[in-house]
Amino acid sequence: MNQFRYIVFDLGGVVVDWDGIDTLLELTGDRMTAEGARRFWLESGSVRAFEAGKCGPDEYARGVVKELDLQIAPDEFLAKFESWDRGPLPGALELLHALSKKYPLACLSNNNPIHWAAHRRLGVLEPFQRLFPSFETGFVKPDRDAFLNVIQKLQVPPGSLLFFDDNPECIEAASKTGMTARLAKGVDAVRQGLSGLKIAF
DSSP: OOSOSEEEEOOBTTTEEEOTTHHHHHHTTTOSOHHHHHHHHHHOHHHHHHHTTSSOHHHHHHHHHHHHTOSSOHHHHHHHHHHTEEEEOTTHHHHHHHHHTTSOEEEEEOOOHHHHHHHHHTTTTTTOSEEEEHHHHOOOTTSHHHHHHHHHHHTSOGGGEEEEESOHHHHHHHHHTTOEEEEOSSHHHHHHHHHHTTOOO
């Protein structure tokens, strides 16, 4: 019998098409590297506040425009931001629904009310039994508390949780709590991770 009680997924970049890197490079006029843009979404004070549910969209947009010295108005940035979440990646929902017939699924995602509403509308959340969006929990990855909160709420040993994320910082943090964590950028990488652990899907 497989050791995992839950399979836990990040959303953006793993099962959801999220275009926050290339578009940020475009907005900043290539003043950032791709790695800098990736880290911005994990480290920015404005992003973290928004994704922890500590500020609203308007304050968030003003903060990002100021942090990055963008040459657009905050409301224009927010309109662009809304379009960056493009729904499930090809094959993602099929894989999640297949897995959900054999394993309880949970979602652990740095997220916000704007994109969360789109996830719900597009059916991305349907395969998950438990949902841990950061703007509701108040915990943002890769902070340790984000993972400890999931372990506590699911009431299972950390070693019985398999976690997929596209950011190495989150994989490292999850692993330190005892979770089994695999880096996965896209659906094919998730499939490879599952196969490597001999999980049928």
